[in-house]
Amino acid sequence: MSDPIVNDLTFQAATVNGSGSQSSNSVLMRAIFKMGIPVAPKNIFPSNIEGLPTWFQIRVSPEGYMARKGDPEVLVALNPATWAADLKGVRPGAAVVHEAAYSTANAREDVFYYPVPFTQLAKTKIDNDKLRKQLLNMIYVGVVAKLLDIPLEAIEHGLKRHFQAKPKAVPINLDAVKVGMDYWDENLQKQDAHRLVPMQGKTDGLILVEGNQAAALGCLMGGCTVASWYPITPSSSLCEYIGTYADRFRVDPETGEKRIAVVQAEDELAALGMAIGAGWAGARAMTSTSGPGISLMAEFTGLAYYAEVPVVIFDIQRIGPSTGLPTRTSQGDLAFVYNLSHGDTKHLVLLPGTVEECYSFARDAFDLADRFQTPVFVLSDLDLGMNLWMTKPFEYPEQPFDRGKVLDAAAIEKLQGDWGRYRDVDGDGVTYRTLPGTDHPLAGYFTRGSGHDEDARYTESGEAYARNMDRLTRKFETARSAVPAPIVDAKGSPVAVIAFGSTVNAVEEARVRLREGGLEVDFLRVRALPLSKAVTDFVRDHERVYVVEMNRDGQLYDLIRLHLPSDLVGRLSSIRRYDGQPIPADAITRPILELEAVPAS
Amino acid sequence: MSVTLNRIGLARDAYKGAATTLCAGCGHNSITNHLIKALYELGVEPHRLAKMSGIGCSSKTPAYFVDSAHGFNGVHGRMPALTTGAKLADRDLIVLGVSGDGDTASIGLGQFMHLIRRNLDCTYIVEDNGTYGLTKGQFSATADVGSVQKRGTVNTYEPIDLCTVAITLGGTFVARSFSGDGKQLVPLLKAAIAHRGVAVLDIVSPCVTFNDHEGSTKSYEWVKEHEEAIQDPSFIPYYEEVQVDYEPGTTTDVRLHDGSHLVLRKLHELDHDPTDRAAALKVVEDGRRTGQLVTGLLYVSPEAEDFSTREKLPEQPLRDLGEDDLRLTRGQFAEVMSELA
Numbered sequence: 001m002s003d004p005i006v007n008d009l010t011f012q013a014a015t016v017n018g019s020g021s022q023s024s025n026s027v028l029m030r031a032i033f034k035m036g037i038p039v040a041p042k043n044i045f046p047s048n049i050e051g052l053p054t055w056f057q058i059r060v061s062p063e064g065y066m067a068r069k070g071d072p073e074v075l076v077a078l079n080p081a082t083w084a085a086d087l088k089g090v091r092p093g094a095a096v097v098h099e100a101a102y103s104t105a106n107a108r109e110d111v112f113y114y115p116v117p118f119t120q121l122a123k124t125k126i127d128n129d130k131l132r133k134q135l136l137n138m139i140y141v142g143v144v145a146k147l148l149d150i151p152l153e154a155i156e157h158g159l160k161r162h163f164q165a166k167p168k169a170v171p172i173n174l175d176a177v178k179v180g181m182d183y184w185d186e187n188l189q190k191q192d193a194h195r196l197v198p199m200q201g202k203t204d205g206l207i208l209v210e211g212n213q214a215a216a217l218g219c220l221m222g223g224c225t226v227a228s229w230y231p232i233t234p235s236s237s238l239c240e241y242i243g244t245y246a247d248r249f250r251v252d253p254e255t256g257e258k259r260i261a262v263v264q265a266e267d268e269l270a271a272l273g274m275a276i277g278a279g280w281a282g283a284r285a286m287t288s289t290s291g292p293g294i295s296l297m298a299e300f301t302g303l304a305y306y307a308e309v310p311v312v313i314f315d316i317q318r319i320g321p322s323t324g325l326p327t328r329t330s331q332g333d334l335a336f337v338y339n340l341s342h343g344d345t346k347h348l349v350l351l352p353g354t355v356e357e358c359y360s361f362a363r364d365a366f367d368l369a370d371r372f373q374t375p376v377f378v379l380s381d382l383d384l385g386m387n388l389w390m391t392k393p394f395e396y397p398e399q400p401f402d403r404g405k406v407l408d409a410a411a412i413e414k415l416q417g418d419w420g421r422y423r424d425v426d427g428d429g430v431t432y433r434t435l436p437g438t439d440h441p442l443a444g445y446f447t448r449g450s451g452h453d454e455d456a457r458y459t460e461s462g463e464a465y466a467r468n469m470d471r472l473t474r475k476f477e478t479a480r481s482a483v484p485a486p487i488v489d490a491k492g493s494p495v496a497v498i499a500f501g502s503t504v505n506a507v508e509e510a511r512v513r514l515r516e517g518g519l520e521v522d523f524l525r526v527r528a529l530p531l532s533k534a535v536t537d538f539v540r541d542h543e544r545v546y547v548v549e550m551n552r553d554g555q556l557y558d559l560i561r562l563h564l565p566s567d568l569v570g571r572l573s574s575i576r577r578y579d580g581q582p583i584p585a586d587a588i589t590r591p592i593l594e595l596e597a598v599p600a601s
Numbered sequence: 602m603s604v605t606l607n608r609i610g611l612a613r614d615a616y617k618g619a620a621t622t623l624c625a626g627c628g629h630n631s632i633t634n635h636l637i638k639a640l641y642e643l644g645v646e647p648h649r650l651a652k653m654s655g656i657g658c659s660s661k662t663p664a665y666f667v668d669s670a671h672g673f674n675g676v677h678g679r680m681p682a683l684t685t686g687a688k689l690a691d692r693d694l695i696v697l698g699v700s701g702d703g704d705t706a707s708i709g710l711g712q713f714m715h716l717i718r719r720n721l722d723c724t725y726i727v728e729d730n731g732t733y734g735l736t737k738g739q740f741s742a743t744a745d746v747g748s749v750q751k752r753g754t755v756n757t758y759e760p761i762d763l764c765t766v767a768i769t770l771g772g773t774f775v776a777r778s779f780s781g782d783g784k785q786l787v788p789l790l791k792a793a794i795a796h797r798g799v800a801v802l803d804i805v806s807p808c809v810t811f812n813d814h815e816g817s818t819k820s821y822e823w824v825k826e827h828e829e830a831i832q833d834p835s836f837i838p839y840y841e842e843v844q845v846d847y848e849p850g851t852t853t854d855v856r857l858h859d860g861s862h863l864v865l866r867k868l869h870e871l872d873h874d875p876t877d878r879a880a881a882l883k884v885v886e887d888g889r890r891t892g893q894l895v896t897g898l899l900y901v902s903p904e905a906e907d908f909s910t911r912e913k914l915p916e917q918p919l920r921d922l923g924e925d926d927l928r929l930t931r932g933q934f935a936e937v938m939s940e941l942a
Contacts, residue, residue, distance in 0.1 A: 164940070207941035217937065223927040225919035226689050245937070249929045257915040259926055261689045266715040270682040273675070273712070277686020280673055281651070281694065282920035285686060303676050393938040396931055400924055435920065436651045436671035437691050441615075443648060446664055448674040458664065 002093070005073075005193045007037050011058040012072035013140070014079045014086040018050030020134030021078070023162055023173070024141045025056040029388070031150050031158035033208065036199040038064035040505075041388050042582060047233070047326040053082045064202060066389060067506035068582040073194050074148065076140045077102065078118065087111075095192040097143055112192040116143055116183060125179045128172060135176040142180020146188075148196045152181075207393050211358040211384040215314060216241030217394065218362025219286055220249065220260075223401050224312070226278035226285035228263040228271045230293060233326050234382035235316035238288040239264075268293035272300040272313065279304070279311040280447060282406070282435035284366045288314035290382075291333055292323065294340065301375050302341025303449040305472075308422070308431070310369035310376075310404070314362070317381040319580050328580025329382035331501055332551040335559065337377050338529050344469060348479055349377040349529040353504035355389040357527070361484065363397060370404035372430060372479050381550075383582040384502040405432045409440040417442030420455035422468060429475030476530060483528035486535060494543040495596065496522035498535070500556055502582065503548050509585035510592070519596060526556065531563045539568045546592055548575045550583055608644040608840070616641045618665040623658055628780035628806030628821075629728045633665045635783050636697075636726075639790035640667060643838060651687050651694045655680040655709060658735055659701030659728035659806075678709025681716035684723050685908070691918040692909045695794065696723040703733050706742040706761045713763075717770040717799050722907040724793045724800045727763055728780070730808035731819035738811035749816030762889070764899055767801040768881050773902040774800035775881065777895065779824050780807065785896060788836035788863065792898070795838070797858035798907045805894060824894055831873050831884065831897040832865035857903045865898060875901045 011028070015021035022043075029041045040059040046052035059069050071091045077083050077098040090096060092110040100115035107113075122136040145155050155177055156170075163169040215238050219227065229239040243262045250259040261278075265271035271287045278285035289297065294315050304311050315337055319330040338349055348368060350361040361378055369376040405426075407419060412434065419442075422431050434443040445456040453464040490496070499507045504525055511521050524538045539545050539560070547557040554574040561569050575591050577583045604612045616637045621630050640650070650670035652663035656677035663672045675683045684698050705713045705727050716725065731744040740748075743763065744756045767775045774796040778786045786804065793800035805824050807813050813820045818827075832853070837843050839860030847854075847864065855863040855875065865875065874880055881900035888895035915922075929937065 205942075207938060209941050217929075221928050221934075223922075223924065225922060225927065226686060228686070245929075249933055250927070251913075252915070255915075256913055258913045259915060259919065259922055261912050261914060261919065263685075263689070263912075265682070266711055269679060270685075270712055270715065273679045273682025274686035274689065276675075277653075277673070277683035277688075278690040278920075279686070280683070281687040281690035282918075283686075283690030284920075285690070299676055300679065300682075307673075393941075394934075396934050397928070434671075435691075436687065437649060437694055437918070439646075439648045441647065441669045444669045444671045446672040446674065448672075449676055450674065 002193045004195050006195060006197050007060055007062045007199065009060050009073040009194045010069045010071070011060065011074040011144070013056045013076040014082050015054055015137065016079050017046055017048050017052045017054040019137065021054070021056065021137045023134065024137035025058070026162045027141055027155065027158035027173070028144060029058050029158070030161045031145070031154040032058065032060060032196060033203060034154045034157045035150065035196060036203050037196060038062070038202050038390060040066040040390070042068055042383070043387060044581070045327050053079050060196065062199065062202070064390065065505065065509045067509050068584050070584050074144070076144060078137070078140065093192060095147055095194055097140060097147065114143065114147065114188050116140070116180070121179055121183060126176060131172065135173065138173045138176035139180040139183070142177040143184050145177070146181055146184035147190065148194065150196055203390065205392065206390045208388045208390055209355050210237065210386060210388055211352070211355045211380050212238040212316065212386060213241045214355040214358040214394070215362040215378065215380065215385070216245060218359040220245055221397055222363035222366035223284045224286050224366060225259065225283045226261050226263070226275060227287070228265045228274035228285070229288050230265050230268045230271045232290045232293050234318055234386045235288045235290045235293070235314060237386065238314055238316065268296040269300065272297045272311070275311045276300055276304050276309050279369070280309045281437070284370070286312040286314065288316065290316050290318050291320040294333055294337060298340050298342070301347070302343060302345055304375045305341060305345045305347065306343070307447050307449055308373040308433070309447070310373050312365045312369050312376050312378065314378045314380065316385040317379060319578070325580045327382070329502070329582055330551060330578065330580065331381060331503070331549050332555070332578070333379065334551070335555040337379060338559070346476055346530065347375055347377055348372065348483055349379055350484060351379050351500045351527050351529070352384065353501050353525055353527070355384065355391045356394060358384065359394045367402040368479070368482065371402055371482065372475060373404060373433060374475070379501065381502050405430060407432050407434050407443070409438050409443060412438070412440040412443050421445040422452065422456060422471070423454045424471050424474070428478040429471050429473070430478060480530045480532065483530070485532055486527055486538070487525045488523070488534065488538060490522040490538070490541065491520055493520040493522045495519065495592070496524065496538065496542040496545045497548055497588070498524045498526060498538070498545055498556070498560065499548040500526040503550060506583045506585045506588055507548055510588035513585060513589050514592065517593070519592070521592065529559070531559065535560060536564055536568070539564055539571055543571060544573065545571050546573050546575050548583070548588055550577050552576060552578045607641055609646060611641070611644070611647070613637065613641045615647060615669070616667050618668045621665045622661065624810050626809040627658070628730060628808070629659055629662050631780040631783070632726070632728055632786070632804055632806055633662050635786045636790060637666050638783070639787050639794065643791050643794060645695060645794065649693060649695050651696045653680050653684045653687065653696060653698040655700050655704040657701040657704045657733070659699055660704055662699050662728070678704050678707070679712060680704065681709065681712035685716060685719065685721050688721055688723060688909065689914070690920040692914055693918055697794070698723055698725045700725065700727050702727060702729040702731060702741040702743040706763060710761070714766065714770055717767050717772045717801065719908045720771065720773055720798045720905055722797050722799070722909060725802070727801070727803045728806040729763070729803050729819070730806050730812055731817065732808050732812040734808050734811055745818040748818045749814070751811055751814055762885060763801065763803045765882060765885050768878060768900050772801050772900065773798035773905040775900040776801070776898045777803045777805070779805050779828055779894070779896055781821065781824070782828070782830070782896065785830055785834060788834040789898060791836040791838070792834070792855070792857060792861065792863040795857050795859050795861040796901070796903065798902070798905050827892060827894045829869070829888060829893040829895050831869045831871060831895060833868050834898060835864045835866070837862040837864065855898070855901055855903060863898065875899065
């Protein structure tokens with residue numbers, strides 16, 4: 001046996017969708033996390049309820065890398081339909097746990113096989129007829145625990161944690177785990193080099209949370225009181241988490257009254273329409289969707305932009321166009337969302353790259369929407385939104401809500417009614433509004449998506465139209481410095497990367513790899529649109545800048561080129577990945593090394 | 602000249618809006634006037650009113666009444682969603698939606714239906730002229746089979762009967778009326794505003810420019826000849842005593858949730874029970890079969906739970922809640938964080 005490889009592997013379970021393997025994978029992941037070893041789980045699932053292939057990966061690394069690495073070192077193969085391809089995909093030296101019935105004749109000789117008669121064991125060792133299918137998967141938890149040296153206490157912790165809400169399930173599942181352990185003890189022997197050893201200091205105090213769950217908490221902490229949505233993968237869980245947390249924390253235990261309305265709308269049009277109606281009437285309102293829903297929301301987004309109504313819109317991106325690959329990740333909505341609607345429109349778009357930012361950007365998006373009286377988009381993606389990520393616990397907000405420029409009855413009285421909904425009193429493009437229900441005869445105004453003047457009166461005057469559009473641009477420029485600034489990590493290298501969103505993990509890992517090879521790469525992470533002036537400065541400070549993103553057309557690359565003065569445009573190159581899987585670090589290192597190897601002319 | 606003030610001390614002028622930009626003689630202008638009368642007589646506080654609309658001639662009318670109230674003229678067919686959101690944010694608002702047959706029966710049919718399903722507490726007026734006026738005279742989905750367009754084209758498609766749709770989906774106040782029949786319409790409008798829940802009024806409102814000719818079934822002449830009012834309604838607000846004694850058996854008294862009454866005097870040999878859903882559907886269908894426009898209160902269910910109540914919203918409007926009401930406490934937040942460890 002070769003030297004052990006400790007705490008550095010990608011585990012992959014290949015199973016059939018709907019068979020209950022999620023619980024097993026979750027238990028394994030939580031057990032490893034309990035050992036103090038950093039984990040980065042990725043669920044790769046089909047658009048299907050039952051029957052299609054599904055994979056679950058847990059990347060384990062001592063450094064705590066959270067990007068997808070691909071090609072696993074430990075495989076659990078329980079899907080005959082993908083067995084051949086799954087086997088082909090593992091790295092040399094991998095441990096392959098598989099259903100004993102699968103043929104290994106003429107199979108690869110550079111991996112180690114651990115055949116386990118799962119079906120047979122489930123039939124003979126598991127008494128529970130109803131749960132046999134699910135419990136079969138727990139058998140592989142036992143086998144993998146033995147294979148990788150995961151202590152029983154860690155597995156028990158994983159079971160308790162996973163079945164937090166139904167503790168009765170723990171002993172039944174533990175029995176099934178033990179069937180796997182016993183089978184290992186009696187029939188199998190360690191051959192491969194991969195193993196896990198408890199670590200100190202790497203995961204202390206960290207939590208595991210999904211981006212959508214984090215965003216839901218952010219919405220509640222941001223004071224959201226109206227959440228209207230239409231089910232769509234990968235966004236549904238965001239509003240479902242809002243509903244779950246709201247049931248716990250927004251319900252008056254005595255009266256049963258609920259301090260939020262969570263409404264499942266009839267479609268995405270209505271979902272956004274309700275949020276806009278609520279925002280207009282003074283509530284903090286949001287909706288959440290994914291690409292196909294965003295397409296439907298274009299019309300209402302234009303209304304909210306032009307009539308200046310605060311609203312927060314989450315887009316948990318998946319691959320388009322059209323239905324695309326509904327359960328695969330992407331950053332393909334950036335350009336579309338930025339200018340969503342017909343006519344001249346541009347929007348504030350927040351670009352969280354971590355689950356912490358899913359939380360804090362969600363929370364702060366409501367302040368921005370109120371301050372700038374406009375739609376604020378939060379662009380997450382399937383990888384960030386639906387997978388669990390390690391992070392420090394979130395911080396409790398210390399600031400009160402910023403409700404923006406709202407005139408109440410007393411303020412209108414003080415102004416003796418001399419106010420106009422779209423008058424730019426402060427010169428920042430942001431005007432004052434009143435809310436319906438304000439008890440003053442001069443508080444009312446008429447909101448419309450048609451042409452209007454400074455006093456909100458209907459007009460078809462070209463001059464009034466242009467004045468209003470120019471003011472909206474002024475407002476947008478004010479907002480440019482209010483949205484989250486880019487994060488810059490520069491060490492004076494002539495080479496740099498610009499990226500946004502969930503690719504941050506792969507970029508950070510790629511930088512370590514490149515540094516190990518002698519190439520220092522600086523990094524700017526864009527965290528919002530409109531782009532900050534800091535982006536221009538950063539490009540000016542670097543000779544060659546690689547823009548990394550997960551879409552075909554280089555949408556951020558294009559936006560930055562439009563943003564830059566023409567003499568800097570030539571410094572940019574584009575690195576794009578669009579296969580629906582979270583980008584791995586080597587998809588960044590490889591093209592950079594190739595391009596950097598070209599001698600300078 | 603003395604000005605008569607209503608119960609909250611406002612003159613009728615306080616309920617007026619900007620001058621109409623619709624055609625002279627448009628049925629919608631009559632409806633606007635009837636609305637002004639209803640709101641004035643009811644003593645609705647203008648600041649509590651939210652006037653909502655979509656796109657089309659009808660949707661312009663919220664600018665023509667109660668100038669001091671907030672109004673929102675949104676996008677085509679989407680008034681119900683905006684209205685729902687506004688009402689969720691502030692359940693104290695009296696939300697009044699004005700739409701047309703194009704805005705409701707075609708592009709907005711889905712939202713119309715779902716608004717009804719939810720029984721949102723609002724008044725939903727359809728100013729129904731069977732035609733697209735602003736785009737110059739195309740048929741709408743409420744045009745009757747055999748109705749003739751100004752250019753001579755005959756409609757061969759089944760109309761969507763908005764009252765039938767509303768009753769079928771559980772609408773809790775469904776009435777049909779005619780823009781030219783203020784005597785019937787004003788009390789129905791008052792009752793609709795007083796009703797807790799969705800109140801749908803399909804009001805035939807002739808388009809003098811594109812659909813008032815011979816062969817149209819939405820013309821003044823046709824409606825005058827074919828209107829079959831089933832009741833003569835009078836509205837008694839909750840703050841007034843019922844003073845008139847009605848001869849037994851000649852009236853139906855509908856007591857609304859807020860204590861107001863809509864007294865319906867029978868005008869027809871038909872003894873319509875407006876709380877009977879099946880009968881309501883039948884009366885509409887019988888009218889269709891005999892070529893009559895049946896008007897009056899078709900269906901009402903005064904005590905049905907409205908959306909805000911069903912959603913268990915607090916008395917205090919959601920939009921007035923602050924950090925202390927909305928954020929998790931530090932303890933709760935810490936609890937959530939520890940669960941995620």
